[in-house]
Amino acid sequence: MPRRPKNSTLADTNTAPEKKRNAQLTRERLIAAAQVCFTHNSFEHVGIRDIAEKAGVNSTLIARYFGSKQGLFEEAICTQFGFPEELVANTPAEFGRALAEWALAPHPETEFKLLLALIHSAPSAVAGPLLVKYFDKRVVEPMAKHIGGEKALLRSGMIHALTLGMSVMHDVMQSKSLTKANYNAMIDLFTKLFETCLTTDFGSKKSANR
Secondary structure: OOOOOOOOOHHHHOHHHHHHHHHHHHHHHHHHHHHHHHHHOOOOOOOHHHHHHHHOOOOHHHHHHHOOHHHHHHHHOHHHOOOOHHHOOOOHHHHHHHHHHHHOOOOOOOOOOHHHHHHHHOOOOOHHHHHHHHHHHHHHHHHHHHHOOOOHHHHHHHHHHHHHHHHHHHHHOOOHHHHOOOHHHHHHHHHHHHHHHHOOOOOOHHHHOO
């Protein structure tokens, strides 16, 4: 066991929990600042100094806590992807409608918008592959595992393609075709679209000939 320096006191040891709390707070502030910065600009156009300035900390702390800007991007953006666990409780017969209601649910108004961060940084040679890796691993693959059956990964991918496309048109472009549409009519239509993707014969000749 390493010896305590002779000039240390018991009071010095009591600062350890405080330092840990401060370190955690700094990490949280950097993550929150990065989320806002990446909401408005792409990975390449956000500098570590921009993030640090918004967080009110020294830029060297990004390397200390996250290793690099890329590490911070992974923590702040990529780990936000996730399969909505609340959907798992629904029966197969209910899943399509529950998925439609989840996809069309209003988002809370916050400075951080994951969809915009995705759009801004998806073309990046550095951030783009990270986004794909995390989105597939944390969203598409868990959905595929949950729905099961033939071509589950393809069907899951189609479901999320519909969801992302709808979100871009509704939330980003604010197309009147969706923003002015009747909510219940949208739920019914998206339920049918999702149910098509959920069927185990999706993409087969049997499905195509119906």
